Amino acid sequence: MRKLANCHDIDDLRKAAKKRLPKTIFDFLDGGADDEVSLRHNRYSFDQYTLVPDALTDVSKINMSTEVMGQKVSFPFILSPTGMSRIFHHEGEKAVARAAAKAGLIYSLSSNSSVSIEEIGHLTTGPKWFQIYVWKDRSLVKSFISRAREANFQALCLTIDVQVYGNRQRDLYNGMATPIQLTPKLVLDLARHPNWLFHMLSKGQPNLANLPSELGSVSKRVGSRAKYINSQFDRSVTWKDAEWMIKEWGGPFAIKGILNAQDAARAVKIGATGIIVSNHGGRQLDHAASPMSVLPEIVDAVGGRADIIVDGGIRRGTDIVKAIALGAKSGMGGRPYLYGLSAGGFTGVSRAMNIISDELNRDMSLLGVDKIDKIGARHIRHRPEQRPYPQNL
Ligand SMILES: Cc1cc2nc3c(=O)[nH]c(=O)nc-3n(C[C@H](O)[C@H](O)[C@H](O)COP(=O)(O)O)c2cc1C
Numbered sequence: 138m139r140k141l142a143n144c145h146d147i148d149d150l151r152k153a154a155k156k157r158l159p160k161t162i163f164d165f166l167d168g169g170a171d172d173e174v175s176l177r178h179n180r181y182s183f184d185q186y187t188l189v190p191d192a193l194t195d196v197s198k199i200n201m202s203t204e205v206m207g208q209k210v211s212f213p214f215i216l217s218p219t220g221m222s223r224i225f226h227h228e229g230e231k232a233v234a235r236a237a238a239k240a241g242l243i244y245s246l247s248s249n250s251s252v253s254i255e256e257i258g259h260l261t262t263g264p265k266w267f268q269i270y271v272w273k274d275r276s277l278v279k280s281f282i283s284r285a286r287e288a289n290f291q292a293l294c295l296t297i298d299v300q301v302y303g304n305r306q307r308d309l310y311n312g313m314a315t316p317i318q319l320t321p322k323l324v325l326d327l328a329r330h331p332n333w334l335f336h337m338l339s340k341g342q343p344n345l346a347n348l349p350s351e352l353g354s355v356s357k358r359v360g361s362r363a364k365y366i367n368s369q370f371d372r373s374v375t376w377k378d379a380e381w382m383i384k385e386w387g388g389p390f391a392i393k394g395i396l397n398a399q400d401a402a403r404a405v406k407i408g409a410t411g412i413i414v415s416n417h418g419g420r421q422l423d424h425a426a427s428p429m430s431v432l433p434e435i436v437d438a439v440g441g442r443a444d445i446i447v448d449g450g451i452r453r454g455t456d457i458v459k460a461i462a463l464g465a466k467s468g469m470g471g472r473p474y475l476y477g478l479s480a481g482g483f484t485g486v487s488r489a490m491n492i493i494s495d496e497l498n499r500d501m502s503l504l505g506v507d508k509i510d511k512i513g514a515r516h517i518r519h520r521p522e523q524r525p526y527p528q529n530l
Pocket of ligand 1: 219220
């Protein structure tokens, strides 16, 4: 097993995660929808831009801190909401929240988390957002909003791209279900990963910690996440519901899953203070545009009235530099820290954050800028696709 100290980029952490996790679990983390075109394009759309550095500027002191939706962060990267993190490592969401707080970064807790809102709320004083969906039962939505407020979450993040569950074919082939259902194939897979298995058996299977017991039992009965989400999420949700939620919350509010200029402008109009440009890491609608490909039109439409956050495909400091040069306020990502979590719990998430922070620091020096707000349009050029991107990750 590769030691964390020998992981020098996020891809090294991915390889370490792949070794430690059963294939079924790694594929659930790593995979995307259908043919995984959006998943690949999220990465490769960063390569379609080049950077243009400033020469002979004083970069003896680099200040990477900035503000996102009114919150000070040590560098512009937010930890995206990801459900059921205890499935990757027994330390789960607690490790992620602690590592984010230590790094001075915002952690957005998923409503499908395996540790409760209250536990995470009271665990750290770091900046925290709560991610919410629209359930059929609106009283559940109301209760989530008041629980998030009481547990000191500073902002709400509404995910709008899960009208139905994406077609994650790796999970279908692997028979991935939560709670885990033992098949002969899975037993073999688990036996090859004794470390993960030992912790799962001794610490107990993760469950959806935020849901009331009656829904918890629904999720158990239906077996797969797809069935659970398709039965509980409201497909008739519209802008009216989003507007109602923004009013109900009454504070900083981001909408996650926006991919066009018109929707971004509409989100601002109903009171959103953050626009998260995202295709859910390529896990929902395959062939959905990559965040970087639509970022310029969204920046134009928003015109500085809300903070724009790019979510998906960020693996390098240069990816964050490119997003900011095109007008984003921050980058955001899920897999980078989940690879770290899977490889080594709290230490692994911290390693992931250190890698990104060190890269960003070095990249700013080499770009010739000492402050985040000095990164601008003059530092980036579009380089249209010249080669097909690889089919296999
Ligand atoms: C394992 C996993 C679980 C996720 N669960 C959620 C979730 O519960 N809520 C949500 O809004 N997004 C969820 N996402 C999407 C992430 O918030 C984010 O949009 C995505 O990971 C960004 O792409 P990246 O992984 O390339 O950074 C999940 C992503 C992964 C990989």
